[in-house]
Amino acid sequence: MNAPLRRVGVVVIVLFGLLFANLNWIQAYKADEYRTSDYNGRVQVAKYDRKRGNIEAGGTALAVSKETDGELKYLRTYPGGEKYAHVLGYEPVNGSATGLERAENDFLAGTSDQLIVNRLRDMVTGDTTAGGNVLLTLSKRAQDTAYDELRGNNVGANKGAAIAIDPATGAVQALVSIPSFDPNPLASHDTDDATAAYNRLEQEAGRPLRNRAIGEVLPPGSTFKIVVAAAALENGITKETNIPAGSSYTPPTSSEPIGNAAPSICPESQVTLMSAVTESCNTGFAKLGGQLGPDVLKEKARQFGFEQEDLTVGRLGEGGLSVAASRTGSMENPDGSPDPAALAQSSIGQRDVRMTPLQGAMIAAAVANGGSQMRPYVVRQLLAPDRTTVYDTANPRELRRPVSGQVAADLRDMMVSVVENGTGRNSRINGYTVGGKTGTAQSAPDRPDHGWFIGFVLDSEGKPISAVCVVLEEAGSGGSAEAARIAGQIMRAAIAEPGGR
Numbered sequence: 001m002n003a004p005l006r007r008v009g010v011v012v013i014v015l016f017g018l019l020f021a022n023l024n025w026i027q028a029y030k031a032d033e034y035r036t037s038d039y040n041g042r043v044q045v046a047k048y049d050r051k052r053g054n055i056e057a058g059g060t061a062l063a064v065s066k067e068t069d070g071e072l073k074y075l076r077t078y079p080g081g082e083k084y085a086h087v088l089g090y091e092p093v094n095g096s097a098t099g100l101e102r103a104e105n106d107f108l109a110g111t112s113d114q115l116i117v118n119r120l121r122d123m124v125t126g127d128t129t130a131g132g133n134v135l136l137t138l139s140k141r142a143q144d145t146a147y148d149e150l151r152g153n154n155v156g157a158n159k160g161a162a163i164a165i166d167p168a169t170g171a172v173q174a175l176v177s178i179p180s181f182d183p184n185p186l187a188s189h190d191t192d193d194a195t196a197a198y199n200r201l202e203q204e205a206g207r208p209l210r211n212r213a214i215g216e217v218l219p220p221g222s223t224f225k226i227v228v229a230a231a232a233l234e235n236g237i238t239k240e241t242n243i244p245a246g247s248s249y250t251p252p253t254s255s256e257p258i259g260n261a262a263p264s265i266c267p268e269s270q271v272t273l274m275s276a277v278t279e280s281c282n283t284g285f286a287k288l289g290g291q292l293g294p295d296v297l298k299e300k301a302r303q304f305g306f307e308q309e310d311l312t313v314g315r316l317g318e319g320g321l322s323v324a325a326s327r328t329g330s331m332e333n334p335d336g337s338p339d340p341a342a343l344a345q346s347s348i349g350q351r352d353v354r355m356t357p358l359q360g361a362m363i364a365a366a367v368a369n370g371g372s373q374m375r376p377y378v379v380r381q382l383l384a385p386d387r388t389t390v391y392d393t394a395n396p397r398e399l400r401r402p403v404s405g406q407v408a409a410d411l412r413d414m415m416v417s418v419v420e421n422g423t424g425r426n427s428r429i430n431g432y433t434v435g436g437k438t439g440t441a442q443s444a445p446d447r448p449d450h451g452w453f454i455g456f457v458l459d460s461e462g463k464p465i466s467a468v469c470v471v472l473e474e475a476g477s478g479g480s481a482e483a484a485r486i487a488g489q490i491m492r493a494a495i496a497e498p499g500g501r
Helices: 003-035 041-047 081-088 099-103 105-109 113-125 140-151 191-203 221-233 273-279 282-292 294-304 340-347 357-368 405-421 479-496
Strands: 055-057 060-067 074-077 133-136 160-165 172-178 242-244 270-272 312-315 318-322 379-383 389-392 398-400 433-441 450-458 464-472
Touching: 060 081, 081 099, 081 140, 081 172, 099 105, 099 312, 099 318, 105 133, 113 389, 140 160, 140 172, 140 464, 140 479, 160 357, 160 479, 172 479, 221 273, 221 282, 221 294, 221 340, 221 357, 221 405, 221 433, 221 450, 242 282, 270 273, 273 282, 273 405, 282 294, 282 340, 294 340, 294 357, 312 379, 357 405, 357 433, 357 450, 357 464, 405 433, 405 450, 433 479, 450 479, 464 479
Parallel strands: 055 133
Antiparallel strands: 055 060, 060 074, 133 379, 160 172, 160 464, 242 270, 312 318, 379 389, 433 450, 450 464
């Protein structure tokens, strides 16, 4: 055999060897992945032979499977439509599920190890094991109110989010993002129609598939002053201590003056920290941030939950909906020294500071709950097909303790003053103690400002009932006042829910 033929023979042998190795790799290591792939047609048909479990809240089914006459035996439907879309997600015929449909897929589909006893029993009886049921912490009244108020806001904002949590437990009472979407067309058995519906949503400018309550990070504006105030209280400043203020402040090395929202706000050379929070004094907090320094501010923000990259909202301690990390950004010069301009802007929630609405609610919740920040969760119970309890959140977990009880009490007093005497009046509720902080944040030079509100409500005995964050994106003038009004309505709904008083 001549040399060229030998070379060809070697190449062919190598190619056959690689093909053999690849086949073995697929059979040994990739078989399960391909067998369970969402794009495996036989798997798609088989999974619809078993009835998927319900997702429920407050005794109402929010996601159910209905029997059909087609090849796919059950159709997934969402009676709540757009109101619950960003929590539930959807289960498509082609592609991957989203939201809790994805996070709790094994349990809903009946394939979870937690349901093995049910499957073994059904093997004996010959029945087909149905999926398990997922019960949520959501308050239907609070969720519906949050959705309706966001959709019908009085400033014409078409993007925003609202989230409410129980400060004492971390249970999510409401989670809404607008614009929303109807998940029903996305679960259609007509895959062409489902694909077309998805493509339309993907192309919409408002990005309706995006869960803004936990996935959007925006400059928080003056709501971040609560974090700065907490740092001040832990560094020798009391709520009655005078801090430098004034009508305008230009940080060293900067040509951009920082002013207040109105000439009547803290024009004095000094104001108390209480007044600075109540009036939302930009100049006072810009100077205060410079006094505290970047390390102190960034550490305090971290203690409240900023920079956490692994937070999820589902069951306690595992899985669920992924939460974007809130960030403080850089406040230093390239050489590591403090940048006075960046520090001043960051101290009023601008520059590179970014926060999710969930983070805002968690800040308010920690203040309301005596300094203890509970881990947020939205899955309350898992029930087997026969409705026996498989999982229950009987013992909520503390996530962290960002401030002491005394600091929390001082922050609580200042946030109550904001609602009673300052910019948060729209959130007041007769017979209850409400505290909060408004925020107006610049979005871009050519776009209107974002409007924020974070707050909490306590009963007559000081027990926290709800902590809320509302953001209206690019809401413009009056955005923060409208966010406060909406937050007040959501807190009222949480109070009215059975057991909320």
